[in-house]
Amino acid sequence: MGKLTSSSLRDQLLDAAETVAAREGVSRMTFDAVAAEAGVSKGGLLHYFTNKDQLIEGMVRRAAEGWRIHFTSAYENASPGPGRMVRGLLQGCFTDAQSWTEELRRSYSSVFAALAQNPGLVEPMQEAYRELYGYLQDDGLPDGVAETLATAIDGLWLYWVLRLRPVVQADLDRMRGVLERALAQAIESSKEPGSETTTYQKP
Amino acid sequence: MGKLTSSSLRDQLLDAAETVAAREGVSRMTFDAVAAEAGVSKGGLLHYFTNKDQLIEGMVRRAAEGWRIHFTSAYENASPGPGRMVRGLLQGCFTDAQSWTEELRRSYSSVFAALAQNPGLVEPMQEAYRELYGYLQDDGLPDGVAETLATAIDGLWLYWVLRLRPVVQADLDRMRGVLERALAQAIESSKEPGSETTTYQKP
C-alpha cells in the first residue's frame, strides 16, 4: 500500500513515524528519530505536525482508513449471500501473510502510540471497528457467529502485533480451516428456517 | 487478587505502576507518578527497581504469573475429558466480567509498557502463552479447534484492553453461547473415530 515515490511528504513522514515506533517501541518515537528516519530535519517535521498529539492523530487516522479500505474491499470481493463479510475477511486476512504481518505491526504501532500518549486519540480506529462490526452483525449468520469468527481472526493478529505469540503460516492454515468449516456450518444452519435465534431469512 | 494489606511493599509498588499506566497511559508512568501513587518517595521506589527496565520486567513477570495461575486453575476446575482447557477458559473468563475487566486492563498495561520501552521485556508473558497453547494443542479436540476458540475469547479481551471495541455483558453472553455450541460440536465430533483430523461431517 502506497509508500511509493508518488506519496506526499506528509505520508512519508507518517511512514517514518510508524517505522520507528514498530522497530524501536513507541517510547523512542521522538521527533528527532522520526525526522532522521524520514531524512528531514526536526523543523521540517514540525511544520506538518505541530505537536505529538497531531502526529499520532495523523497516524491513527491513516491506519484506520487503511483498515476500513481493507475490509470493505474484502467485502466487495466476496460473493453476496450469508457470511459475506466473514468470507471476505478469511480471504483477505489470511492471504499474503508474509508481507501483511509487517504492515499490520506498523499500522498498529499507531494505536500503541495513541494509548501511550492519549487514549482519546484511538477514536478513529474505534470508528473503523464500529463499522466493521456493523457489517458483521448484519452478515446473515446466526446471532453472534459472524462476530465470533471475526474476533478469532483478529485475535490471532493481535497476538502477532502484541508479540504474545508467534504467528507462522501453519497457524494461519490450521485456523483458517477451522473457521471455514465453522462458517460453512453456520451458513448451512442459517438456511434451515427456525434453527437460529435471531433472524436471517434467506430470500 | 492480592493487593491487600498483607502484600509486600514491592507488590504495592507494582500495583501503583499498573494503576498509573492503565489510567494515564504508559508514557506518564514515570517514577515520580508511580512513587506518588504508592505514597512513597522516588528514592524509596528506586531502591526496589533501580531502573525502568527492571520495573517493567517486574510488572510483566507478575502479570504473566497471574495469568498462568488463572488458566491453570481454570483447567483444574474443569472436569477431565476433551476440551478441558477450553471449557475452563469459558467458565473462568466469562464469569464476573465486571471486576475482571478492570484488572485485565491493569495487568495488560505491563505488556504495553514493555512494548513501548523494550519489546524484549514481553518475554515472560510470551512464556505464559506458550504454556497455555501447549495445553490447548493437547486438549483432545479436532486439530486447531481449541486454539481457535481460545483465540476468539482472548481476542475479545484484547479488544477491550486496546480500547478498539467496547465489551459489554451482552457481547460476552452472545459470544459465550456461540463458543459453547461450537465446543459441544467439536467434542461430539472428536468422539467419532476417524473424523477428527481435518474434516467435520455434520451428523
Added chain:
DNA sequence: GTCTATATCAAGATAGAC
C-alpha cells in the same frame, strides 16, 4: 531502607535565518 537534593540528559516546542 527511605528520604531530599541534585546532576545529567533528552524530548517537546519555539524563533528566526535562509
Added chain:
DNA sequence: GTCTATCTTGATATAGAC
C-alpha cells in the same frame, strides 16, 4: 517550506543525609 539554533521542561538516575 525547510533549516539550525536554542529554550524549557521534566524524566532518569545518582549521591549522600538520616
